[in-house]
Amino acid sequence: MARGIASLIDAVFLMLISATAAAILVYSAAHYGSGLQRQTSRLVMEYYTRQAVRTLAAASVVRPGCDQPDYLLAYMKESLAKNHSLDSATLRDVNSVISKIMAPLTGYYDYAIYLSDDKSIHQIFGICHNCSGKSCSAHFFNSADETNVSSIVNTINSSFYVYSSYAPVRIRYSEGSYGLLVIHFYIWPAGAISGCDKW
Numbered sequence: 001m002a003r004g005i006a007s008l009i010d011a012v013f014l015m016l017i018s019a020t021a022a023a024i025l026v027y028s029a030a031h032y033g034s035g036l037q038r039q040t041s042r043l044v045m046e047y048y049t050r051q052a053v054r055t056l057a058a059a060s061v062v063r064p065g066c067d068q069p070d071y072l073l074a075y076m077k078e079s080l081a082k083n084h085s086l087d088s089a090t091l092r093d094v095n096s097v098i099s100k101i102m103a104p105l106t107g108y109y110d111y112a113i114y115l116s117d118d119k120s121i122h123q124i125f126g127i128c129h130n131c132s133g134k135s136c137s138a139h140f141f142n143s144a145d146e147t148n149v150s151s152i153v154n155t156i157n158s159s160f161y162v163y164s165s166y167a168p169v170r171i172r173y174s175e176g177s178y179g180l181l182v183i184h185f186y187i188w189p190a191g192a193i194s195g196c197d198k199w
């Protein structure tokens with residue numbers, strides 16, 4: 001009888017060890033998969049932002065009064081060199097290109113483009129969604145005010161959900177000197193940054 005009870009206890013103990021090991025394996029596999037999914041999603045979004053900046057730098061548009069296409073980047077650099085901010089026609093062309101870039105993510109992600117250099121060209125513009133409850137409303141923002149631009153950039157950079165990329169390009173100013181213009185491109189899930197309707 002004692003041998004039978006000892007065998008039964010050994011079997012129960014072995015089943016308990018096996019069940020614990022199986023539970024640890026299932027838990028590890030489940031968390032490995034979700035962690036891998038998060039990392040893959042982050043890599044895809046970072047790649048998307050890099051490609052968006054490259055597309056913006058290589059896009060061509062037809063300027064008002066012209067019949068031949070020209071690089072959007074050249075158009076942007078001319079506008080910035082003259083006015084230290086994008087004029088309305090250039091901004092419209094940039095937004096047209098960006099809307100095509102963001103087409104696969106429309107409604108799911110917000111974006112911002114921040115232009116900066118060493119000669120006080122600081123401008124930020126984009127689209128963000130302000131969500132309250134179940135409703136979200138899209139809001140276009142555009143600012144060239146130094147204090148406001150710094151506040152917006154700090155808010156965007158402090159958010160955990162933001163994916164970003166940038167591209168430096170040389171710019172020639174109207175007085176003939178050269179500088180470095182940096183185009184920053186940010187995207188984040190729609191509604192992830194609260195209070196952007198005040199930008």
